[in-house]
Amino acid sequence: xxxxxxxxxxxxxxxxxxxxxxGRALRHKNYRLFFIGQSISLIGSWITRVATSWLVYRLEGSxxxxxxxxxxxxxxxxxxxxxxxxxxxxxxxxxxxxVTQILAMIQSxxxxxxxxxxxxxxxxxxxxAVFQGVINAFDLTARQAFVVxxxxxxxxxxxxxxxNSTMFNAARLIGPSIAGILIAAFGEAWCFAIDAVTxxxxxxxxxxxxxxxxxxxxxxxxxxxxxxxxxxxAAKFAPIxxxxxxxxxxxxxxxxxTVLMPVIVKTTLHGDAHTYxxxxxxxxLGALIGALRLASRKSVLGLxxxxxxxxxxxxxxxxxxxxxxxIWLSMVLLVVAGMSMITQLAASNTILQTIVDExxxxxxxxxxxxxxxxxxxxxxxxAGVLADRIGTEKTILxxxxxxxxxxxxxxxxxxxxxxxxxxxxxxxxxxxxxxSGIETASELKQMQ
Numbered sequence: 001x002x003x004x005x006x007x008x009x010x011x012x013x014x015x016x017x018x019x020x021x022x023g024r025a026l027r028h029k030n031y032r033l034f035f036i037g038q039s040i041s042l043i044g045s046w047i048t049r050v051a052t053s054w055l056v057y058r059l060e061g062s063x064x065x066x067x068x069x070x071x072x073x074x075x076x077x078x079x080x081x082x083x084x085x086x087x088x089x090x091x092x093x094x095x096x097x098x099v100t101q102i103l104a105m106i107q108s109x110x111x112x113x114x115x116x117x118x119x120x121x122x123x124x125x126x127x128x129a130v131f132q133g134v135i136n137a138f139d140l141t142a143r144q145a146f147v148v149x150x151x152x153x154x155x156x157x158x159x160x161x162x163x164n165s166t167m168f169n170a171a172r173l174i175g176p177s178i179a180g181i182l183i184a185a186f187g188e189a190w191c192f193a194i195d196a197v198t199x200x201x202x203x204x205x206x207x208x209x210x211x212x213x214x215x216x217x218x219x220x221x222x223x224x225x226x227x228x229x230x231x232x233x234a235a236k237f238a239p240i241x242x243x244x245x246x247x248x249x250x251x252x253x254x255x256x257x258t259v260l261m262p263v264i265v266k267t268t269l270h271g272d273a274h275t276y277x278x279x280x281x282x283x284x285l286g287a288l289i290g291a292l293r294l295a296s297r298k299s300v301l302g303l304x305x306x307x308x309x310x311x312x313x314x315x316x317x318x319x320x321x322x323x324x325x326x327i328w329l330s331m332v333l334l335v336v337a338g339m340s341m342i343t344q345l346a347a348s349n350t351i352l353q354t355i356v357d358e359x360x361x362x363x364x365x366x367x368x369x370x371x372x373x374x375x376x377x378x379x380x381x382x383a384g385v386l387a388d389r390i391g392t393e394k395t396i397l398x399x400x401x402x403x404x405x406x407x408x409x410x411x412x413x414x415x416x417x418x419x420x421x422x423x424x425x426x427x428x429x430x431x432x433x434x435x436s437g438i439e440t441a442s443e444l445k446q447m448q
Contacts, residue, residue, distance in 0.1 A: 024156055024159050025151055025156045025157075025159040025160035025163055026163070027156075028150060028151050028152055028153075028156065028160075029209075029210075030149075030150040030151075030209045030210070030211065031147075031150040031151050031160055033205040033206075033208050033209055034150055034202075034205060034206070034209070035163060035167060036201070036205055037201045037202035037203070037204060037205030037206065038164075038167060038202050038205075039167050039170070039171065040198050040201035040202065041101070041198045041199055041201055041202040042167060042168060042171035042175070043171045043174050043175045043178065043198065044108070044175070044194060044195035044196075044197070044198030044199065045104075045171070045175070045195060045198075046171050046172055046174070046175025046176055046179065047175045047176075047178055047179040047182065047191045047194060047195050048108055048111065048191060048192055048195040049175070049179075050175065050176045050179035050180070050183075050191075051179050051182070051183060051188040051191035051192060052069065052111070052125065052129075052188075053069075053070075054179075054183055054188060055115070055120065055125070055188045056069050056122065056125060058188075059120065059122065060122060065122055068122075068126065069122070069125055069126055069129050070129075070377075071377050071380075071381075072126045072129040072130050072133065073129035073130070073132055073133045073136075074133060074373060074374075074376060074377040075130075075133065075377055076130055076133030076134045076136070076137055077133055077136050077137045077140065077369065077370070077373045077374055078370055078373070078374030078375075078377065078378075079137075079374075080133075080134060080137035080138075081137045081140070081141055081366045081367075081369045081370045081373075081374060082227055082230075082231070082363070082366050082367060082370055083223060083227060083366075084137045084138045084141045084142075084362075084366055085141050085227070085230060085362045085363035085364070085365065085366025085367065085369075086223050086226045086227050086230065086362070086363055086366075087138070087223075087362075088138070088141050088142045088145055088362030088363075088365075088366065089145075089226070089230075089359060089360065089361065089362035089363055090362075093142045093145055093146040093149065093362070094146065094149070094206065094209065094211055096138060096139075096142040097139065097142050097143060097146060097206055098203060098206050098207065100135050100138050100139035100142065101139070101199055101202050101203050101206065102199075102203060103131075103135050104132065104135050104139070104199060105196050105199035105200070105203070107128055107131055107132050107135065108192050108193075108195040108196035108199065109192075109193075109196040110128060111125075111128060111192040112189055112190075112192035112193040112195075112196060115187070115188050115189030115192055116189045116193075136373070137369070140369045140373065141362060141365055141366040141369050142362070144349065144353070144365035144368065144369065145361045145362045145365045147160050147161060147164070147353065148353060148358075148361070149211060150209070150211075155298075155299070157300075157350065157353055157354060158294070158297060158299070158300050158303075158350040158354075159295050159297075161346055161349050161350045161353060162291055162292075162294040162295035162297070162346050162350070163291075163295050164346075165287070165290075165291035165294070165295075165342050165345070165346040166288060166291035166292055166295055168291075169284055169287040169288040169291055169338075169342060170288055172284045172287070173281065173284045173285065173288065176280070179191055182194070226363070227363065229360075229363075230360050230363030230364065230366075230367070231363075231367070233357070233360050233363075233364070234363075234364055234367055237420070238413065238416060238417055238420055239351065239355060239417040239420055239421050240352060240355070240356065240364060242410055242413050242417060243307070243348045243351060243352060244352075244367055244368060244371050245371075245406075246307065246311055246344075246348070246406050246407070246410045247344070247345065247348050247368065247371040247372055248371040248375045249402060249403060249406040250311060250314060250341065250344060250345075250403055250406065251371060251372050251373075251375040251376050251379060252375040252376070252378065252379035252382075253379060253398075253399040253400075253402035253403055253406075254314055254315065254318055254341065254379075254399050254400065254402075254403045255341070255375075255376050255379060255380075256376070256379045256380045256382070256383035256395075256396075256399060257318055257321065257337075257383075257396045257399065258283075259380045259383060259384070260383055260384075260387055260392050260395065260396060261276065261279060261280075262276055263387065263392045264321075264330075264392060264393070264396075265279065267392070268324075268325060268392070268393065269324075269325070269326075269327050269330060271327060275327060278327070278331060279327075279330060279331060279334055282330075282331040282332075282334040282335050282338070283334040283335070283337060283338035284338060285335055285338065286334060286335035286336060286337060286338025286339035286340075286342075287338035287339060287341065287342040288338075288342075289335070289338075289339050290310075290338065290339035290340065290341075290342040290343040290346075291342050291343075291346060293339075293343070294306075294342075294343055294346050294347060294350075300350055300351060300354050300425070301425075303347045303350060303351050304351070304414050304417060304418060305414070306343060306344075306347045307344055307347050307348055307351075307407075307410065308407050308410055308411040308414065309407075310339075310340040310341070310343040310344040310347065311340070311344045311403060311404075311406060311407035311410065312403075312404050312407035312408070312411075313336060313340040314337055314340035314341045314344060314400075314403050315399075315400045315401065315402070315403030315404035315405075315406075315407060316400065316404060317333045317334070317336040317337035317340060317400070318333075318337060318396055318397070318399055318400030318403065319397055319400035319401060319404070320333045320400075321333045321334060321337065321396060321400075322393045322394070322396040322397035322400060323393070323397070345372065348368070349368065351421075352364060352365070352368055353365070354424075354425075354428070355421055355424045379399075383395050383396075383399070386398070
């Protein structure tokens with residue numbers, strides 16, 4: 001008879017399983033192609049984002065102009081994304097993504113041409129930012145809705161969504177670092193040119209995909225009629241409505257801390273540009289950790305509690321950040337904030353993608369896009385006004401408290417939402433044990 005197994009030996013198989021589960025969506029060829037191409041392209045996008053901000057500030061030396069260019073790039077998503085969702089439900093999502101990536105490549109190429117030729121003006125930068133914002137309204141919506149077509153097994157969908165977040169946040173760590181080196185050595189123009197080239201990677205991988213035929217298109221009503229139907233569908237189904245509202249609260253009240261962070265660095269922490277970079281890196285690192293943790297999950301079960309906990313922790317981390325007067329503590333709190341925020345977003349995205357009706361997927365994901373990206377510019381404007389009236393720290397504090405309240409209200413609705421979602425999970429085979437009558441109700445409650 002063998003002796004007791006050492007703890008290290010017992011840990012190794014579970015560790016291998018965890019590592020394997022992190023990338024199980026990559027077993028699907030189409031998603032693997034997308035992941036490779038998009039990872040390269042996102043690094044280029046972050047290079048351009050940093051280079052654009054640096055160029056605007058170098059040309060004008062104005063924080064107002066910097067905010068104006070940022071607002072111009074974000075507001076089209078808020079205005080157009082809901083309508084884009086209607087068209088994404090009608091059109092071939094794969095083709096939409098190919099077109100949006102080609103247009104985004106053209107936008108970066110135009111930036112490069114203007115920068116190389118010395119014909120850059122704030123007006124032209126704003127126009128190109130609006131152009132990119134319109135592209136994003138379609139691209140973000142189509143990308144969210146397209147994930148389910150790249151992953152053959154529905155149980156791997158949560159992993160794919162979490163890997164998307166991992167990819168985005170890894171690029172957020174790598175891209176700005178490369179941008180800093182390129183700007184110092186060669187200038188902003190080369191940043192834009194390199195970004196344009198990186199789009200070839202994602203366009204190539206999209207064209208290399210082999211996808212099955214989608215269900216034949218049904219007869220469509222008018223665009224606004226279908227938009228109204230999508231909004232009513234989301235508003236009447238409590239789980240979708242509650243998730244979208246909580247995401248909007250976090251984006252509107254919580255995320256503006258990023259806009260106010262330079263003020264905190266200078267006036268509260270008495271730091272400089274290096275301090276600002278360290279804090280940004282801390283938030284990015286936390287987001288990457290959160291995405292990787294979520295990618296290791298094997299099931300959508302329990303994600304409701306994850307949303308409640310992560311939304312509450314995000315708010316508490318912001319409260320702590322507002323009260324902190326030391327750099328190291330602020331960095332720790334931003335790691336928690338970044339990890340919590342991305343966990344909430346990815347978990348919310350996963351549940352929405354799982355429970356939504358296929359013919360309304362584009363419209364619901366467009367509302368998700370609007371809740372995430374459309375609420376941010378308005379929250380940033382409100383935060384700016386409040387910071388001028390009551391102070392930066394109190395503004396971030398109020399935002400954090402608002403996120404905590406939102407999490408508590410969401411938590412109160414969780415039992416009702418579980419009851420509504422459970423039949424959908426059974427129908428999709430996500431709860432096969434329940435479908436076959438093996439699990440008891442009490443055991444199911446423990447799983448969730």
